[in-house]
Amino acid sequence: MGKEKAKIYTVSQVNGLIKGVLESNLPGRLTVAGEISDWKEHSPSGHCYFSLKDEKSNLPCAMWKPNVLRVRFRPENGLAVLASGFIDVYVPRGRYQLIVDEFVPAGVGALQLAFEQMVKKLRAEGLFEDKHKKRLPAYPARIGILTSESGAAVRDIEDSIFNRWPCVKLFLYPVPVQGEGAAEKIAAAIRDVNRRNKKLKLDILIVGRGGGSREDLWAFNEEVLARAIFESQIPVISAVGHEVDVTIADYVADARASTPTKAGVVAVPDYVEVLEQLGSMERRIAGELRAGLDLASQRLETLLAGAIFRNPLSLVHNREQQVDEVRTVLVGSVRELLASARKLVSAGYEHIVKIEPHRLLGKMAVDVGRLGSRADAAIKSVLTRARMGITAGANRLAGLNPKAVLKRGYSITTVKGTGKVVRKREEIEIGDLMVTELAEENLIESKVTKK
Numbered sequence: 001m002g003k004e005k006a007k008i009y010t011v012s013q014v015n016g017l018i019k020g021v022l023e024s025n026l027p028g029r030l031t032v033a034g035e036i037s038d039w040k041e042h043s044p045s046g047h048c049y050f051s052l053k054d055e056k057s058n059l060p061c062a063m064w065k066p067n068v069l070r071v072r073f074r075p076e077n078g079l080a081v082l083a084s085g086f087i088d089v090y091v092p093r094g095r096y097q098l099i100v101d102e103f104v105p106a107g108v109g110a111l112q113l114a115f116e117q118m119v120k121k122l123r124a125e126g127l128f129e130d131k132h133k134k135r136l137p138a139y140p141a142r143i144g145i146l147t148s149e150s151g152a153a154v155r156d157i158e159d160s161i162f163n164r165w166p167c168v169k170l171f172l173y174p175v176p177v178q179g180e181g182a183a184e185k186i187a188a189a190i191r192d193v194n195r196r197n198k199k200l201k202l203d204i205l206i207v208g209r210g211g212g213s214r215e216d217l218w219a220f221n222e223e224v225l226a227r228a229i230f231e232s233q234i235p236v237i238s239a240v241g242h243e244v245d246v247t248i249a250d251y252v253a254d255a256r257a258s259t260p261t262k263a264g265v266v267a268v269p270d271y272v273e274v275l276e277q278l279g280s281m282e283r284r285i286a287g288e289l290r291a292g293l294d295l296a297s298q299r300l301e302t303l304l305a306g307a308i309f310r311n312p313l314s315l316v317h318n319r320e321q322q323v324d325e326v327r328t329v330l331v332g333s334v335r336e337l338l339a340s341a342r343k344l345v346s347a348g349y350e351h352i353v354k355i356e357p358h359r360l361l362g363k364m365a366v367d368v369g370r371l372g373s374r375a376d377a378a379i380k381s382v383l384t385r386a387r388m389g390i391t392a393g394a395n396r397l398a399g400l401n402p403k404a405v406l407k408r409g410y411s412i413t414t415v416k417g418t419g420k421v422v423r424k425r426e427e428i429e430i431g432d433l434m435v436t437e438l439a440e441e442n443l444i445e446s447k448v449t450k451k
Contacts, residue, residue, distance in 0.1 A: 015091045016091060022087055026086075028086060032059060034052030035052065035053050036075055037077050041068070046065030046068060047065050050075070052081075060097040063085075064099075064101075071103070085101050115221055127226060136266070140168060141167070143170050144200070144204070145170060146189050146190065146205060147174075147206075147209055148175065148176065148209060151209060153239070157263045157264065160260075160261045161263070163264065164264050164265070164270045173189050173193060177208075178217070183218075184222075184224055186207065197233070204235050205237070207236055208263065217240060220250075221249070229253055236255075237253060237254065239257035319390050326386060327383065334379060412437045415433070429448065430451065
């Protein structure tokens, strides 16, 4: 038999044969454990190409955009995963590859890994730092609530707030709190409230929902919501899930309530405690006022007991006596001066008479007259200044005289016998005799018959 002529195949035919053999002999779906390497995401298609490797081999892989979008965590080189899909041959390049439609991290859940990756990223950017957190107002008047209007969380928040601070006004902004696109809608609501807050005048925003699975709460772990909370100019309280649930929204928010019910404890004060504080402040202020009045009263009594008020005219009399003494001294001095002058004139006259009396007599007479005029002027000046001093002292004393007000219709009532001034009705008893002093030292005696 002659040899059969060998069949010639094209490159594409060979690759097609290999593809058919692989499809026929390999399982329809494989799960492969390996480590991601050479991760590449192509734009604008969104498809991703990478390899899975172990200690001995590499397996080329591809993942189409719809499947990439369903991955919760961020794939990165060196991450150990379990990739599921099927083997296919890329005929143009003659390369077989695993077409991955889903994968999960090896040893840890996909959501947990995504959560840890997002926490690490946002912490590195400083979104969790205390220096960025805004102080909650001590006594808020208007609070906005972003949650589902049909859930129990909104009623828990309302009840916890109104029980503690019933004077506050609440404003509900309904938003979806789980499912596809929930994070984007909550973030948009936060930005919208901030844009309109000049009109809304909200003091606090509460963002939250009731408990659920990690998948149910996932909207509050999304980056878009975390950044909206961080950028909010209104202080934000995160109130998500149960006590044990912790979300990225809790880390970024200005304050965290472990449950929606606890949001009231974080957001508003307890009005009972506030009333107790106000009562304590009132008592302290009243005590300080009473102490101040008592001290002022004691000082007034001390002043009234002083010598100047017991005998207010003594100061005037002292000044008058000083003026009299000065006048006596001045008159005596002037008299001595005049006597001395007369002696000099007499001696001079005798001398002049001896020499030329008719010529010097006129001159001496003029000098004596001038000296007398100067003496009279000096005496009048001293007396005028003394009178002005007495008048000024009398005016000042009249201003200090507590009895000066009696001329304006007031009166002073004292207990007869003790002389104590009556200021309050507690200082007198039924049957006490009292003396009421009117203007110009007019006195009225009376007896207490009724208080």
